[in-house]
Amino acid sequence: MDGRKGRKEGGVSMNSNLWPYRTPGIPDEFFARVESVPITKEEVRVIVLSKARLREGYSVIDVGSGTGSISIEAAMQVGSTGRVYAIDRDADAIALLRENASRFNIKNIEVIQGDAMDALAAIPEVDVVFIGGAGGKMYDIVRLACTRLRSKGRIVIDTIMVESMNSALSAIYDLGLKDIDVTQVIIAKGKRISTGTMLLSRNPVLIISAEKV
Amino acid sequence: MDGRKGRKEGGVSMNSNLWPYRTPGIPDEFFARVESVPITKEEVRVIVLSKARLREGYSVIDVGSGTGSISIEAAMQVGSTGRVYAIDRDADAIALLRENASRFNIKNIEVIQGDAMDALAAIPEVDVVFIGGAGGKMYDIVRLACTRLRSKGRIVIDTIMVESMNSALSAIYDLGLKDIDVTQVIIAKGKRISTGTMLLSRNPVLIISAEKV
Amino acid sequence: MDGRKGRKEGGVSMNSNLWPYRTPGIPDEFFARVESVPITKEEVRVIVLSKARLREGYSVIDVGSGTGSISIEAAMQVGSTGRVYAIDRDADAIALLRENASRFNIKNIEVIQGDAMDALAAIPEVDVVFIGGAGGKMYDIVRLACTRLRSKGRIVIDTIMVESMNSALSAIYDLGLKDIDVTQVIIAKGKRISTGTMLLSRNPVLIISAEKV
C-alpha cells in the first residue's frame, strides 16, 4: 500500500485527508452536527449524488444545504475546477457548513445565507441543482431553480414531506423536464445488541430527478 | 460548456463515452441484460460502492458478478491503474459481463468463470471484496474472501436472502472485523400513469460491510 | 376441539365456511381475481379495516371496491345487521365483487356500479367510508364522502399515488377532521428458493384515516 501514497487522485482527493476516497458516501458521523440542522444521511446522499451525474469542473447549486454534506461531497466530485453554491436561510446551518467545509479542507463552496427565492436569481447558469429543503415553497423553488440550469443540466430534489413530493412532481411535469426519475428510499440500519442484530429504520425519503431539455 | 470537452477527467472516464460521469450510478437500462442473470440495481449499487470506499489504483474482487454492473462501476472508480477480478460460475453471466465491459470500454476487469471457493485462492491480496452472490455458501465464502483482503481492506456483501443475511453476519462477527455496517435498503420507483404517479417497490436488499483489522 | 363445532360465532362467521375466523385477513388467493381489477392485499387490508374501527350493525361505504376484499371483510365484521355499499365504475370489478360475495356467502353488500360522485349522493348516512380508488378525483370524493358520514364516523383512504396522497391529506385538513392518522405500509413477502428465503416487495401504500367531528 506504500506506493499508493504518492498517487495522483485527479485534482480532488488531495483536498482531503479525512475522506481520501474517490467514491462518495462519507459516514454521517464524520460531519460536525447540531440537532436543529438536518443532514442528508450517507446512503440517501450517495443516491442523490448519483442522480446528479457529476463531472469534474461542474458548477452546482445546493438549495437548503443544511449540515453541508451534499455540498461537500459534490465539491469533492466536481474538484477544484468546479464550484458549489450552497444556500441556506438558517444562520446555524451556514455556520455548520463552514465548519464542515473547513474540516474536509474544501475551498470550492460559495456559501450564501438567505432565502433561495432571492439567492437563486444572482447565481450564474449551472450544471446541476440540488434541492434538499424548500421551506414549503417547493413548486416555486423548483421552477426558479430550473431557470438557473443549463440545457441538459440536471435537478435532484429530496424530500420527506407528502406535500413537497406532490409539489416537486407538479413543477417538474409542468416544466416539461425529461428523463424524470422518482425514487423512494427506505433505509434501516443494523444495531448489534446482546441477543442479535436488530434493524432500526430511518425515515423514507423521496428523490426526484430530471433533466432540462 | 464548450470548455468542458477538453478537460482531463482523471485516467478514468475517458474510458467511457456511455458514462462520462465521475459519480457512480449508471442507469440499469444502460447495461445489456438477460433475464436469468441478476443485476445490482442502480440505487443499491451506489450504496454498495460507497461502502467499499474506493480509490484510484485499488484492486477489487467481485464474487458473483452477474450482469457486471458492480465490476464495471468499480473498474471506473479504481481507474486504469486499478484492477477488478470478477468471478461468476454461470457462463451466461460471464458472457454478459464481457459484453457490458466492452460496451463501457472497460479494460481493467479480469473475468474468472468458476466457483468462488476455487477462484478466490488464486487471486493476490486486494483492497476490497464485493460479495453479491454466494450460492448458499455465504459463511464459507466470506471467510475465504477475507483471507484475500489486505489489512484495513473492506468487504461489502449484498443479499436478499434471510439465511444469507444471518450467515454473512455470523462470519463477520466470528472474524472479528471492525467498523461493521448493516444497511437494509428498500427502493420504490415512481411510475407515471394517467391518474398520477404510483410507487412500485423493489425487493429489500441487505448490505453488510466491514473492515479487516 | 370437538366442542368448537357447535359454538355460536356471533351472527357473522356462520355466513362463511371459507373464512370461519373472527379476525380479518383472508388470504388474497381465496378471492377470485382478474388481472385488470385491483385488490387490497391481505396485510394492507387488515390495517385498513383496523383504522375503520368496525362494530356489529355498522353501515359502511366502500368507494372503488375492486375485487371486493374490503367490502367482504367489512361485511363479515359488521354482520347481518350491518350493511356495506360497494361502489365501482368498472363492470369487471362489479362482476368480480358479486362472484366473491357469493363465494364467501355474504348477503349484506349492496353493489352499485357507477361513478362515486353520483352514487354517494343516494346513500344514507353511514358509520364508515373506505376510499380505495378515486380515479384522479380524490379531493372531491373525500369531501363528498364525508357528507355521508355521521358525526364521529370514520373515513379510511388507501392510495399508492403521490398526487392522491396529497389530495386526500388536503381534503382531510380542509374538512377539519380529527384523530388524523397517516400510515405508509411496505410489505415484503418471503419466497423459499433452493438457496434460502428471499424477500419480494409489494408496492408502498399510504393509508389515511380520520374521524368526523
Added chain:
Amino acid sequence: MDGRKGRKEGGVSMNSNLWPYRTPGIPDEFFARVESVPITKEEVRVIVLSKARLREGYSVIDVGSGTGSISIEAAMQVGSTGRVYAIDRDADAIALLRENASRFNIKNIEVIQGDAMDALAAIPEVDVVFIGGAGGKMYDIVRLACTRLRSKGRIVIDTIMVESMNSALSAIYDLGLKDIDVTQVIIAKGKRISTGTMLLSRNPVLIISAEKV
C-alpha cells in the same frame, strides 16, 4: 346511534368500554406503557393477529407478552369462552400486562412470569401460539411451542432481529410445518409540521406464520 348501545356484540366487546370495536387495532397510546417493555405496535399487531386466524373459544399462548397488547387483543377476539396464556420473564412486563388487562377489563388472560422454556411445558394444548420475544433462544422456543399446538393450530412469530428471523425460519422448516408465510412489514407514520406532513419510519418487523400438520 342510540340504538347501538343495547346491541349484543358476541360475548366479547361488552368486556371493554375503552375498545368497544370488533376489529382489532387498539391504538398504542391506549395502553399503559413503560420504556423498558416493548409493545407490538398497532399496525404490526393487526397483521400478527390476522395470521393467527382466531375464533371465539380459542386458547392461545403469547410468549414474550411485553406490554400485553397482543394478549389483550387476542383475549378480545377469542372472547370469554377462550383463554390466553401470557408468558414473560420480566417482572415489569408482567406488572404492565396486569395493568393493561385491568384497564381493558379483560378476565381471560392467565399471566405466567418465567422463562418460556419452563412455562410452556405446563400449558395444555392450544389453538395458536404467538412468539414475540425469545431472548436469543428462538429455535428452541419455536420447537417447544409447537409441541403445545394442536394439529392445524397456528404459530405466529414476530421479530426485529436478523438472527432470530433465521432461527425461526430454520425451526419452521425443520418441523415440516405447512402454509408458511413470511412477511416483512415496514410502517412509517405521518406527522404534521408547519410546512407539511412528514413520514417517520418504524423499525422493520418480520412476521413468520405457519400451520401444524
